Amino acid sequence: MTAPDPRDPLGLRNDAPILAAWLDFSRQAEAGELIPMGTPGHKQLQDLVGTVVAGDAPFYGGLDTIKHADHLRRDGEARAAALWGADWCRFSVAGSTHGNQALALAVGEPGQKVIINRILHRSLLLGLVLAGLQPVWVQSEIDVASGLPAGVSVRAVREALAAHPDACAVFLGDPTYVGTISDLPSHARAAHEAGVPLIVDAAWAAHLGFHPDVPPHAIAAGADGMVISAHKALPAYTQGALVLARTERLSRSRLDRAFDATHTTSPTGSILASIDAARALLARDGVELSDRLLRGVAAARDRLREVPGLDVLDGPGVEPTKLVVLLAGTGANGNLVEADLIAAGMAVEMGDRDTIIAIPTVADDEERIAKFTETLIASVEARRGDARHPVPAAAWTVRPQTVLAPREAFFAANETVPADAAIGRVSAELIAPYPPGVPVLAPGELITSEAVEALREVAADGGRIAYAADPTLATFQVLTG
Numbered sequence: 001m002t003a004p005d006p007r008d009p010l011g012l013r014n015d016a017p018i019l020a021a022w023l024d025f026s027r028q029a030e031a032g033e034l035i036p037m038g039t040p041g042h043k044q045l046q047d048l049v050g051t052v053v054a055g056d057a058p059f060y061g062g063l064d065t066i067k068h069a070d071h072l073r074r075d076g077e078a079r080a081a082a083l084w085g086a087d088w089c090r091f092s093v094a095g096s097t098h099g100n101q102a103l104a105l106a107v108g109e110p111g112q113k114v115i116i117n118r119i120l121h122r123s124l125l126l127g128l129v130l131a132g133l134q135p136v137w138v139q140s141e142i143d144v145a146s147g148l149p150a151g152v153s154v155r156a157v158r159e160a161l162a163a164h165p166d167a168c169a170v171f172l173g174d175p176t177y178v179g180t181i182s183d184l185p186s187h188a189r190a191a192h193e194a195g196v197p198l199i200v201d202a203a204w205a206a207h208l209g210f211h212p213d214v215p216p217h218a219i220a221a222g223a224d225g226m227v228i229s230a231h232k233a234l235p236a237y238t239q240g241a242l243v244l245a246r247t248e249r250l251s252r253s254r255l256d257r258a259f260d261a262t263h264t265t266s267p268t269g270s271i272l273a274s275i276d277a278a279r280a281l282l283a284r285d286g287v288e289l290s291d292r293l294l295r296g297v298a299a300a301r302d303r304l305r306e307v308p309g310l311d312v313l314d315g316p317g318v319e320p321t322k323l324v325v326l327l328a329g330t331g332a333n334g335n336l337v338e339a340d341l342i343a344a345g346m347a348v349e350m351g352d353r354d355t356i357i358a359i360p361t362v363a364d365d366e367e368r369i370a371k372f373t374e375t376l377i378a379s380v381e382a383r384r385g386d387a388r389h390p391v392p393a394a395a396w397t398v399r400p401q402t403v404l405a406p407r408e409a410f411f412a413a414n415e416t417v418p419a420d421a422a423i424g425r426v427s428a429e430l431i432a433p434y435p436p437g438v439p440v441l442a443p444g445e446l447i448t449s450e451a452v453e454a455l456r457e458v459a460a461d462g463g464r465i466a467y468a469a470d471p472t473l474a475t476f477q478v479l480t481g
């Protein structure tokens with residue numbers, strides 16, 4: 001019997017061809033058996049920049065030859081397509097950002113409309129810029145008790161489809177950033193009855209669909225295309241993502257063209273191998289790992305609810321593995337709680353005044369989740385204040401007035417003006433508090449005093465104002481004329 005390879009402790013390589021190729025290549029590299037005369041320039045040596053390049057292996061010309069590696073890639077991707085019930089799949093080393101943009105480029109033609117929810121990630125909005133698509137916005141309902149967005153109602157999407165019969169697709173972000181979910185099977189029916197595909201940005205949902213107590217993933221729910229970040233919910237390298245599709249309503253060749261148009265020609269094999277490994281793990285152990293995660297999160301939610309004033313997002317409209325903690329009833333400021341957690345080595349996905357969002361994954365056992373939960377509670381107790389009503393964040397409440405299509409505005413002549421003079425003008429830039437990365441202003445949208453005020457509040461609270469030419473918000477870039 002051969003001894004288990006410590007570099008593959010669960011023995012995933014038998015069902016993971018890209019992982020197996022990476023294990024073989026990196027063993028040779030570590031043994032100093034290679035003198036490569038191609039890229040990458042570190043040549044598998046660590047004597048110049050050190051171990052920062054350890055484990056890096058080019059996919060083309062490393063895991064397989066430049067001429068033949070596509071066979072290996074297709075093998076790994078076909079296994080993922082089969083697992084998720086798709087008939088087309090590509091692995092990306094550029095995150096769901098790239099996946100969203102590839103899917104935007106895979107539908108319709110410049111000038112066509114898409115029905116799309118406004119609390120979308122900025123990557124999808126820039127996908128609209130790239131593809132020249134015209135958004136028809138649908139809004140999420142805001143839950144008054146939590147100040148957080150729910151899923152998108154099917155009625156809103158049906159009405160938008162009826163009002164815009166020329167739309168070429170429906171795009172939804174689901175689950176939302178806060179883990180709320182829409183009725184995807186009904187959305188799929190609505191889109192299909194209108195003769196258009198349903199595309200889902202499921203960046204946070206790579207783990208869904210592999211346990212009876214978690215919602216089905218978007219493809220199983222009837223979507224035609226979906227993007228998932230393997231690096232968010234699965235144990236894959238940062239940047240690893242999958243784009244999956246069923247090709248009844250989407251063209252396979254167009255999907256490939258769209259994907260390749262915006263992907264690097266030099267993907268690192270390490271990221272691709274980690275996606276392959278995560279897929280093999282999910283296929284084999286998905287039920288057990290989901291079970292452990294569900295137990296850990298359920299216990300954490302119960303424990304947090306015992307603390308006076310503290311609440312968690314829960315219930316049928318919420319995916320059960322996310323930990324969205326509602327602080328308003330304790331009076332604690334989430335920005336300070338987040339700082340305590342960072343100091344304790346337990347950085348969370350998001351913290352704003354009223355909310356802490358933690359992302360336990362299949363890598364976390366119950367003990368780790370419980371330890372995090374107690375640290376969070378200790379911080380909340382130390383930071384207690386007067387209970388308050390939650391105020392929905394700017395990202396969730398934005399009601400844009402689109403004056404010009406995002407693509408036209410992106411390329412239009414613009415100028416920089418002081419903030420007060422910007423109100424009533426049309427934005428040339430995309431500005432998103434990050435997290436959650438949902439644009440409060442996008443190219444082509446009217447700059448309102450509400451939007452400027454909301455952004456200023458985020459900045460005053462210590463939030464990051466991302467993608468703005470002037471993150472201090474003293475000036476804005478507006479269209480000329």
Ligand SMILES: Cc1ncc(COP(=O)(O)O)c(C=O)c1O
Pocket residue numbers: 094095096097098100120121123173177201203204229239241436437
């Ligand atoms: C809803 C949503 N879609 C897409 C993305 C982009 O994902 P990635 O970081 O994998 O590029 C994010 C990132 O946080 C996101 O929240």
